[in-house]
Amino acid sequence: MTSINVRVDGMSYSDDVEPRTLLVHYLREQLGKVGTVVGCDTSNCGACTVHLDGQAVKSCTVFAVQADGSEVTTIEGIAEEGRDGALHPVQKAFHEMHGLQCGYCTPGMIMASIDLLRENPNPSETEIREGIEGNLCRCTGYQNIVRAVQQAAGEMSGADTLGAQA
Amino acid sequence: MIPAPFQYARPTTVDEALQAIAEGGEDVKILAGGQSLIPVMRLRLAAPETVVDITRVGELRGVREDGDALVIGAMTTHHDVITDPLIAQYAPLVAEATETVADRQVRYRGTFGGALAHADPAGDLPAVALALDAEFVIAGPGGRRTVPAADFFVDYLTTALEEGELLVEIRVPKLTGQWGMRYEKFNRVAQAWSIVAVAAAVRREDGHIAEARIGLTNMGPTPLRARATEAALAGADATPEAIASAARQAAEGTSPSSDLNAQADYREHLVQVLTRRAVSAAAGL
Numbered sequence: 001m002t003s004i005n006v007r008v009d010g011m012s013y014s015d016d017v018e019p020r021t022l023l024v025h026y027l028r029e030q031l032g033k034v035g036t037v038v039g040c041d042t043s044n045c046g047a048c049t050v051h052l053d054g055q056a057v058k059s060c061t062v063f064a065v066q067a068d069g070s071e072v073t074t075i076e077g078i079a080e081e082g083r084d085g086a087l088h089p090v091q092k093a094f095h096e097m098h099g100l101q102c103g104y105c106t107p108g109m110i111m112a113s114i115d116l117l118r119e120n121p122n123p124s125e126t127e128i129r130e131g132i133e134g135n136l137c138r139c140t141g142y143q144n145i146v147r148a149v150q151q152a153a154g155e156m157s158g159a160d161t162l163g164a165q166a
Numbered sequence: 167m168i169p170a171p172f173q174y175a176r177p178t179t180v181d182e183a184l185q186a187i188a189e190g191g192e193d194v195k196i197l198a199g200g201q202s203l204i205p206v207m208r209l210r211l212a213a214p215e216t217v218v219d220i221t222r223v224g225e226l227r228g229v230r231e232d233g234d235a236l237v238i239g240a241m242t243t244h245h246d247v248i249t250d251p252l253i254a255q256y257a258p259l260v261a262e263a264t265e266t267v268a269d270r271q272v273r274y275r276g277t278f279g280g281a282l283a284h285a286d287p288a289g290d291l292p293a294v295a296l297a298l299d300a301e302f303v304i305a306g307p308g309g310r311r312t313v314p315a316a317d318f319f320v321d322y323l324t325t326a327l328e329e330g331e332l333l334v335e336i337r338v339p340k341l342t343g344q345w346g347m348r349y350e351k352f353n354r355v356a357q358a359w360s361i362v363a364v365a366a367a368v369r370r371e372d373g374h375i376a377e378a379r380i381g382l383t384n385m386g387p388t389p390l391r392a393r394a395t396e397a398a399l400a401g402a403d404a405t406p407e408a409i410a411s412a413a414r415q416a417a418e419g420t421s422p423s424s425d426l427n428a429q430a431d432y433r434e435h436l437v438q439v440l441t442r443r444a445v446s447a448a449a450g451l
Binding site: 020058 | 167168169170171172173174176197200201204205207208209217219221245268269270271272274275356357
């Protein structure tokens, strides 16, 4: 066992983990953060995407020990950013634009989209499609996912001018 | 699936890393970005006794100039390669190929040196390193040695790295003058590996092609140079006809495999098409 200190969604945790424990399993099984899901066994689907020190990563492809000393943000930790309890603009846009069907890919899609918009606040449709290429929707609901990201981009760039959203 | 148990070491310097590798027992794996290693460990295709995690060896990250070469630290992530101003200036082919690697999540973690040391024949960066005549700086218990790209890739997933050694940096000669570059990749879906890809760097002089360097991805167990095409292009007119004629020799000396994605003869066809496109674009046509 190796002891790690990690901040997840704004809370600090000290835990002992086996080095072989994947970050996604630590999040789900030790911390109960089951909003982050496992969709595949091959690092393809992106459903388990979280932010590790501000960058989107597939948490099935990082060992929990590698997050020692780091800040992790999951789908469960984004709503509190900025406004108390309100949905993150990307969550809200996925809801309003019907950016999900079965919903299994949604946590990863949202985390990847937030990462994309942080780097490119006004992406073209092609840039959105390329930006979320690491995330698979097996319902093939990509049209509305792309529309949701477009709406969120519009709202976030508007919100930025009001200084309301990070 | 969950990987088999292993001992874990997390050095912070190259010296500590070499020591951890030396003390790691019979089967040591070096964890760079982990984007190829962790998947194969999860499938238990690899079950090393010790994993030496070098993600916190800061001296292995970053890009610097050293005379006529760019020096890319082995642990520089794909994301950092894509956004690096020195690479954009002197080796844009590296950035262009890296942009096609996997997806943005993988590119935040995956590293330049890790992808080269993994030496997957379908990986994009080995052919680029070979085309650019990169040199590999390897640290070991007895000091450092430098291996040219032509000798680094030995066989399928096999490099010149010996037990106990660590790839520390890659030296890419700066290209100056009228060079154009292009990476042409063929795959079927997003984030898929190359079925075939071609890395081309072309130097033009007075309307003709003075020199062409062409690296081939997935046309054999190691990356290859399209030597016959390179020879045909040296001194050739920079015309579509001359390039198309030279590109027809691109499959010479290759030994592509047949797999679920493509038969060997299809790859031999593809490599000619992609070579024509890559060289044409690199020559500014």
